[in-house]
Amino acid sequence: MVSSEWEAKAEHCRTILQDSLNPAWLLAQEDLPSADELNVSSFIDTCALLSPREHKITNSDGADLVIKMAAGSLTAVETVTAFLKRAHIAHQLTNFATEFMVSDALKAAADLDAYYKSTGKIKGALHGLPISTKEHIGHQGRICHSAYVAWADNIATEDALIVQIAKEAGAVFHVRTNEPQSVMHLDCSNYIYGTTVNPHNRRLTCGGSSGGEGVSLGLRCAVLGLGTDLGGSVRVPAAFCGSYGLRTTALRNPYKGICIPGAGQESIRCVVSPLANSVADLDLFQRAIIESEPWETETSLVPLQWRSVQPYSPQDLTVGVIWDDGVVHPHPPVTRALKQAVNKLKEAGIKVVDFDPFNHQEGWAIISTLYFPDGARAQKDLLDLSGEPVAELTTWILDKARPEPLTVxxxxxxxxxxxxxxxxxxxxxxxxxxxxxxxxxxxxxxSELGTAQYIQYTSIWNMVDWPCITFPTGLKVDPKIDSIESNYQPRSAEDEREYKKYAPEIFTDAPIALQVVGKHFRDEETIAATALISKIVQKSG
Amino acid sequence: MVSSEWEAKAEHCRTILQDSLNPAWLLAQEDLPSADELNVSSFIDTCALLSPREHKITNSDGADLVIKMAAGSLTAVETVTAFLKRAHIAHQLTNFATEFMVSDALKAAADLDAYYKSTGKIKGALHGLPISTKEHIGHQGRICHSAYVAWADNIATEDALIVQIAKEAGAVFHVRTNEPQSVMHLDCSNYIYGTTVNPHNRRLTCGGSSGGEGVSLGLRCAVLGLGTDLGGSVRVPAAFCGSYGLRTTALRNPYKGICIPGAGQESIRCVVSPLANSVADLDLFQRAIIESEPWETETSLVPLQWRSVQPYSPQDLTVGVIWDDGVVHPHPPVTRALKQAVNKLKEAGIKVVDFDPFNHQEGWAIISTLYFPDGARAQKDLLDLSGEPVAELTTWILDKARPEPLTVxxxxxxxxxxxxxxxxxxxxxxxxxxxxxxxxxxxxxxSELGTAQYIQYTSIWNMVDWPCITFPTGLKVDPKIDSIESNYQPRSAEDEREYKKYAPEIFTDAPIALQVVGKHFRDEETIAATALISKIVQKSG
Incomplete structure (x- = not known):
């Protein structure tokens, strides 16, 4: 494809995005923060475009909103409208959306309200809840390109199965969100929509690959977000933007209808999982999906019901702490947050022990080869097909592939x-x-834009296929406290590369997240543990 | 390897087998049926080597034996001895064993009796039950070669996980059994031990690939048998020899410790599953294995507890009947049995409907390619390595592979x-x-020896990964009734090839089996349905 061709295809997608915006919900340029205002995370909360009631709605958890809609004190149209408005401003602040679905969403909301009016009942557990979706999750009749220009003509013939099920439970899909080229960066930039930035510090990335979802939840543009996670792609943007990101065990959530090269690759399975602003909402979503018995449609899924786990008490848990994975040393704010968390957990009566990680380098050697058993031909062929430029981070990750395809x-x-x-x-x-x-x-x-390279704090759990959740500690990077660990001696070139990326002033205001990891298929228990752990960790003082 | 080398290795294995026999339990040649006595299925029942009590023991179901051992009216040593004696004679009749484990088995039984004596309790659900195992299921310290001469030096470093678990539940392993070269024939012959024959008609094969297991259960040499099933290898020998053969959904039973080329191939998974002489014993075994939570050791297994399913009543079921898979027409005795079964089921009040099969040829196209994605190199290299002759049926099945390996x-x-x-x-x-x-x-x-080629009546369910059970109808081939369907017009060369294999007098006395197939992961329901269906079908009159 000659340059003008791929650019035209990319431009077409951008036009769809532009046309999808409701001009009435956009702020004038002069009413937006200036480009040098880096932290815009609370801008919307002070913004008069939303009514006080809309502010209240968008600052509520999903479970609360459903209760109100079930009681008739809130409509789905109000709810969806409030989140749509918020999402418009958020897009102006961060460039996180790839397409708004305003009229479809308002129509769906109106249908829900009519349903409620005629039956006195809500449609399902997700009644009226706006959910944003990463671009490569299919919506019927809409382009689904997975950030590959070569696929900019690809129209999804049906909704992804998880979207179908969520709609059946009353969810409303209102905005689709950005992802990086190759869908394999912990960053969020491509040659179609450009770069999505972090609302807490716009010099930084929102993370990736479900980067737009990070912003969507970080700025409360949706009650829930759907991303995909093959190496941290749900958890990292949630962590970078201050929300909760779940990665379920594989073969629990339906995966049909995700547009991604390499379909049929089963050695390391990508999962679709939610981001939310509370642990309870992660559970709410998972229960709604699994209770629909998706294995009756996508028969490769495991027919495990969503189990009700009693809330944990501190004495129920033994928590192992990985301070450092033995390969690359975490930056000072992370270690500070981890120390503080451990102290609080111990004070609360949880048994906490240091946990020496199990040869994460071996884990990486396996998973990094299994990401691209075909020598990354599936990805490279698509990039070649369009002729779009190849981003540095794309080259960086695709170079993890062996030069030649593996034999079976x-x-x-x-x-x-x-x-x-x-x-x-x-x-x-x-x-x-x-x-x-x-x-x-x-x-x-x-991370600074375009620099996130080390994915092993999350990818190791994809390697073992364990459920995990990143959650906000409530702490932010504070240059006054989080000075460089000046006496640290990096153990390798890789460790040194990552060590040198830290400078306190660059990361000002970035949320500090941690990760809870549970055992294989113990998704319900991992959610319950995170509910307790995050509550203790976030408690002030 | 020069001819003398592979022959020496094979001879070494035969010596181990010979040395493993207890001469006291072997009949003199003159006391055995003559070679032209084809049906030896009831020979042992009239044989004085077993005491009346031993006859009674070996004609009991596992569940009954455990009850007696729990009540102290039967010992494990008595039980194991009785089955060992029976197995010795059966081996003389059919050549089904690859190794007896007499002293280990009697020691294990004595330990169980001591345990019972000191505690008043049985060790577990399989207390004292003798289980035979297909040769390629590992036993610590013993050769495990998977019928490849090239592996005749391979010593298993530990018991296969399913063996470990069964032992923990009180099972006793007493005899290992024959399998065909490549472990991919519905027949049972190799260049180490030679050919195992069908006890109901020694001109016929016992089936395969778990052929020795077919004989073991068919002649009640064990309460349970363990085989592996990738295309029918448990179900077919059970069917041919008159016992029950289960194929569970994949990833339920532990698979660690099976010696087979192509480890890591996951597109079509081989499963380890039991043969038994009653449906209740299949359930007994499965419950014991799954209740041990094998996924705590082999973490790729699905953590699904073994569910208790209430016995079905006729009105609970709708049964679809596949009379013909649309590719190869069944032989007359099969159709006779199926008709009779359908009539009985209908009379009993079960809703029975004709079921048009779903493009089994497409299913075969997929699975036959996925059996050997490496172009069957794993198998061919092993055959090349030893230089042992390659059997016709081996060539026949390995030729299903594409000539070149698939790319990933x-x-x-x-x-x-x-x-x-x-x-x-x-x-x-x-x-x-x-x-x-x-x-x-x-x-x-x-089938006549060396002629079983068409595996699709069983392999199609491996393709969809559904649980299924072959069970005896109680009928046998009767040349007086089962005449050739002279007006049948074969629809293809393949159909004609199989049609021509039938001649009533050849198959005299062969047991006629049918197969119940359930839905993915509905193993418990499939067992419950087979309990009802087989009971109705076997009812005389």
Whole structure:
């Protein structure tokens, strides 16, 4: 494709985005913060475009909103409108959206209100809740390109299965969000929509690959967001933007209708999972999806009902702490937050033990090869097809692939090595009597734009296929406290590269997140543990 | 390897087998049936080597034996001894064993008796039950070669996980059994131990690949048998020899410790599953295995508890009947049995509907390619390594492989096609309101030695990964009734090839089996349905 061709295709997508905006909900340029105002995280809360009631709506949790709609004290149209307005301003602040679905969303909301009016009942557990979706999650009749210009003509023939199920439970889909080229960066920039920035500090990335979802939840533009996670792509943007990001065990949530190269690759499975602004909303969403028995449609899913787990008390848990993965040392704010968290958890009566990680370098060797068993041909061919430029971070991650495709036999050997690693890590947890791990979500707190490279604090849990949740500690980077660890001696070139990325003033106001990790298929327990742990960690004082 | 080398290795294995026999339990040649006595299925029951009490023991179901051992009216040593004696004679009749484990088994039984004596309790749900195992299921310290001479030096470093768990539940492993070269024939012959024959008609095969297990259960040499099933390898020998063969949904039973080329191949998973002489014993075994929570060790297993399903009443079920898979027409005795079964089920009040199969040829196209994504290199290299002769049936099945290995990308495309086929078949079941299928277990009733080629009546359910059970109808081939369907016009060369294999007098006395098929992960329901269906079908009159 010649340059003008791919640019025309990208331009077409941008036009769709532009046309999808409701001009009435956009602020004039002069009413927006200036470009040098980096922290715009509370701008919308002071913005008169939203009524006080709309501010209240958008600052509520999903569970509360559903209760109000079930009681008739709130309509779906009001709810969806409030979030749509917020999302418009958020887009002006961060460039997070790829397409608004205003009329579809308002129509769906009006239908829900009519349903409620005629039956006196809500439609389902997600009644009237606005949900944003990462661009490569299909919506019927809309373009689904996975940030590849080559696919800018691809129209989804039906909603992704998880979207269908959520709609059936009453959810409303109102905005689609940005993702990086290759959908494999912890960053959010592509040649179609450009770069999405972090609302807490616009010099930083919102994370990725579900970066637009990070902003969407970080600025409360949706009650829930749907991203995909193959190496941290839900958890990292949630962490960078101050919300909660779940990665379920594979084969629980339906995956049909995700547009991504390499379909049929099963050695490391990508999962669709939610972001939210509370642990309760993650549970609300998961229950709604799993109770629909999605395995009756997507039969490769595991028919495990969503179990009700009693809330944990501190004495129920033993938490292992990974301070450092033994490969790359976390930045000072992360260690500060982890120390503070550990102290609080201990004070609360939780048994907390240091946990020596199990050879994360071996885990990385396996997963990084299994990400691209085809030598990343699926990705490279698509990039070649359009001729769009290849971003540095794309090259960086695709270079993890072996130069030549694996043979199926080599792939099998890695599958066996993967299973052995998984089994061994699980045994370690059992031997040490540890139920959950508390770990960094990333080496630092967001990254400067275009620089996020080290994904192993999240990808290691994709490797073992364990459920995990990143959650906000309530702390932010404070240059006055989080000075450089000047006496640290990096143990490798990679460690040094990441160490040098930290300078306190760059990361001002970036939210500091941590990660709770549970055992394989213990998604419900991991959510329950995070509910307790995050509450204790966020408690002031 | 020069000929003398592989022959020496094979001879070494035969010596181990010979040395493992207890001469006191072998009959003199003159006391055995003559070679031209084809049906030896009731020979042991009239044989004085077993005491009347031993006859009674070996004719009991597992559940009854455990009750007696729990009540102290039977010892494990008595039980194991009785089955060992029976197995010795059976081996003389059919050549089904690869190794007896007499002293280990008697020691284990004595330990169980001591345990019972000191505690007054049985060790577990399988207390004292003798279980035979297909050769390639590992036993610590013993050769495990998977019928490849090249692996005749391979010593298992530990018991297969399913063996470990069964031992923990009190099971006793007493004899290992024969399998065909490549472990991919519905027949049972290799260059180490030679050919295992069908006890009901020694001109016929016992089936395969878990052929020795077919004999073991068919002649009641064990209460339970463990085989592996990738295309029918548990179900077919059970069907040919007159016992019950289960194929569970994949990722329920532990698979660690099975010696087979191509480890790490996950597109079509081989499963370890039991054979038994009653449906209740299949359930007994499955419950014991799953209740041990094997996923805590083999973490790729799905953590689904074994559910208690209430026994079905006739009005609970809708059964779809596949009379013919649309590719190869079943032989007359199979159709006779199926007709009789359908009549009885209808009379009993079960809703029975004809079920038009869903493009089984497409299913075969997918699974036959996915059996050997590496171009069957894993198998061919092992055969080349030893230089042992390659059997016709080995060539026949390995020729299903594409000549060149698939690329990983081609493998992915087939995975996607497989999932689409699975989902579509499941939807068809739902649309038609059918809970279970009743189908032939094979085109006919056993096969002449070395001739079983058509595996699709069983392999199609591996393709969709549904649980299924072959069960005896109680009928046998009767040349007086089961005449050739002289007016049948074969629809293809393949159909004609199989049609021509039938001649009534050849198959005299072969047991006629059928197959019950349930939905993905509905293993418990499939067992419950088979309990009802087989009881109705077997009722005389």
């Amino acid at each position: 036999t080599e792939n099998w050997e890695l599958n066996s090595r993967r299973d052995a690693y998984r089994d061994a890590y699980h045994q370690l947890m059992r031997q040490r009597g540890v139920d959950f791990l508390l770990t960094p979500a990333y080496i630092g707190c967001a | 990308t081609e493998n992915w495309e087939l995975n996607s096609r497989r999932d689409a086929y699975r989902d579509a078949y499941h939807q068809l079941m739902r649309q038609r309101g059918v809970d279970f299928l009743l189908t032939p277990a094979y085109i006919g009733c056993a």
